[in-house]
Amino acid sequence: MTDAPAPPLKLFNSLTRRLEIFEPVHPGVPGDPANPPEARVYSCGPTVYNYPHIGNMRAYVFADTLGRTLSFKGYKLTHVINITDVGHLTDDADAGEDKLEKAAAEKAQSIWDIARHYTEAYWADVKALNIRQPAHWSIATDYVPQMIEFAKAIADKHCYELDSGLYFDTSTVADYGRLARHATDEGESRIDPVDGKRHPADFAIWRKTPPGEKRQMEWDSPWGKGAPGWHLECSVMSEALLGFPFDIHTGGIDHREIHHPNEIAQNQAHSCSADSGARIWMHNNFLVERSGKMSKSSGEFLRVQLLIDKGYHPLAYRLMCLQAHYRSELEFSWEGLGAALTRLKRLVMAVEKLDPPRNGEVASHSDDGGGRRPSADAVQDRQPPPPASPVPLPVPGWVADLLAKFDAAMSDDLNTPVALTLLEEAAAMKKVDASQKRAAFAAMDAVLGLDLLTIERADLRVRPKTATIAQEEIETTLAKRKEARAAKDFATSDKLRDELIAAGVEVMDGDPLGWDWRLEA
Ligand SMILES: Nc1ncnc2c1ncn2[C@@H]1O[C@H](COP(=O)(O)OP(=O)(O)OP(=O)(O)O)[C@@H](O)[C@H]1O
């Protein structure tokens, strides 16, 4: 039995480029369950001008894994994810058009309809990937008055006005760009010049509507009609909902170069200190394809719904993300997704073996965050979950040891690749009590979010949306074939098999994973 103290949570802080022990800003009262230590986390949300691609969703699987780990480590989590529905330009480096205005013009639709449609699409992906609901989804356009107040508070000392807007003078704060290390790399040279800017890295915190133009989204301000800058939005919403300083700010690694340095500059200006606003800044690396970073702007991209339509359970993609450390690049391939699906299936089967027969019981979702799945027939709607079963006492030594190793892996900057192997270690254990084993899976899965206790083998069958044969028909034919084989009527058995093959069903006799059948995508 392990009785070593729990390891401290270490996280990689992009600001210092070091692993740091997580020390909460609000430590609570030790020993008082009514005053637990808190963790306040802000994650930059999607810009809702298009569907999120699976690369974007990697950023939220990462943020969710961080949040679940903080919960596992005993912190009361307050997580905020924003929805950027205004202000994000086609070029992060302060040039181009507003992404939403552009999408609305191209589609001849109201910008509000565009934002609503893509926000809902994003939320569907959040559910499909079992990402827990944050405490707040902050919508940028709901915070415009606070943004104007924030800008007014820093305008005199830190900003200057040009015809195009109110600009932040980056030379007015200490150590601008330390997150991106602008001073040591070519970061600034990538920023497009704007006439009148004092420094190339200066950026608009308020963008004026050009004279004679009317924008769909514009507000009155002391600097004229216009819209807030994207960087201002995240500074304002994080401060409004979490207070400065809060614990952790997350985003994709692209945000380390421009968006987050600019947020930090504003936060410093607003708090009249060198404080960056958050203690730890964390960045997930990219999901890439052979052709490079997956990107909405590039036109073609993969969506979670496409994976579902091709018959892949979305949690296979979540598992694929967890197989890589969040700071490593991850290359997407269909083979890789298929392998992740098989791995998921082995885990689900290991848990199923521990259960009494399910008698058609409707599987449930693992926590309060997932809610309903998108309606593809590979992914069924689920009921709210039973409360997670705690590890029954007394905790046997093997469970304590396993959970201690799991804790060590997750505490080591969220080492999910190692944590996954511990699930497999549990799966391989023989001659241990089934309910204890199930509880050990439950404890680990509460952090990894793979829904292992509720999804079933059959949910993971590959069933593309385009399939022309219904599942019931496949099952009935397979049942008939089983009867024929039992009666040694191989002619009928072969005929039924050929019929299934003609309908695109691959029958997998003797498949050790009990997959039984799959449909060719
Ligand atoms: N390929 C990727 N892999 C991982 N994270 C990504 C990838 N592309 C973007 N992100 C992250 O996804 C989150 C949402 O990004 P956002 O919706 O603002 O994307 P975008 O910048 O509009 O689109 P894109 O960069 O795809 O053209 C951000 O945290 C961003 O850093």
Ligand SMILES: [Zn+2]
């Ligand atoms: Zn942001």
